[in-house]
Amino acid sequence: MARFKCYIIDDEPLALDVIVRHLARFPNLEVCGKTTDAVEGLEQMKILQPDLLFLDIEMPEVTGLELIASMQKKPAVIITTAYREYAVEGFDLGVLDYLVKPIPFPRFLQAIDKFLEKQLADAGPEVPEKTNAILVKADRKTVKIDLEQIIYVEGVKDYVKIVLNGRHLLTKSSIGNFADLLPADQFIRVHKSFIVARNKISAWSANEVEAGGFEIPVGRTYKAAFLSEMPPLTTDN
Known part of the structure; x- marks a missing residue:
């Protein structure tokens, strides 16, 4: 106070x-x-x-x-x-x-x-503390996940697949609800079914993103917003 x-x-x-x-x-x-x-x-x-x-x-x-x-x-x-x-x-x-x-x-x-x-x-408005981890239900346990470990998140029917460094978890959630847990300055949605950690992106085009050795599609609906937040693409010579 x-x-x-x-x-x-x-x-x-x-x-x-x-x-x-x-x-x-x-x-x-x-x-x-x-x-x-x-x-x-x-x-x-x-x-x-x-x-x-x-x-x-x-x-x-x-x-x-x-x-x-x-x-x-x-x-x-x-x-x-x-x-x-x-x-x-x-x-x-x-x-x-x-x-x-x-x-x-x-x-x-x-x-x-x-x-x-x-x-x-x-x-002015109070600045919230930066989120470093989230809690999810997976394998009948509550699991603490360090946000730095997340490469990308994929919506699979009624579940969300969380792909981490060297492993993945499944938790029951819609990808929309799960997106609310992730800080927008650390993650970006590139497809109706995919959210990618910004700091894991190593390459990208108008159609796909490479992150942590995975290739992730860029959806047509999300393409313009995604490309506007990334450095401009250069033309191959």
Whole structure:
């Protein structure tokens, strides 16, 4: 679980403590710093680099809105205020949300959910770990197959024949369902009945593929897609 650093600036110690207590209920959020002095907070944030800032609007010396405008590198900002009218101006400065004091926990939770959703969206999709092996049922056993051992796969009626280095296995499956187990960056379908390991291909033409000493047909339906992914064929002299 990703953890996010939170910093709090509020000139009211009691209001600051409320935010600290609320944050303590979230295991993925930590208070990296807090202060009642806006100028001090601005300097500390340059060092601490928080992900989320809780910022009071009404403060002496520098208002919260002035502080936001002065920040070069802005974390996500949730403003806290006793006055709703500041909210519109805050949103103009790109704040994530605003909380009206006293801050009830259900409303605080909504603001945190908004922050976490934004972090998830900014991070983009999670990259899955690369698959190195698959499990299949063969000979009444569950067999672990290293993908590097597979030369090609052939659909044979209700079964799939998995041709490996020096042996082969039969497992009950359609080739379509079996194809879903194989990473597309490591295997390519060349025929309605054949899938070939890309790194085992040693030669090819528009009609067949050589892989691991085997000749495998290229189906008419799959020919264009297959050839588009392979280096261009050269003309024999």
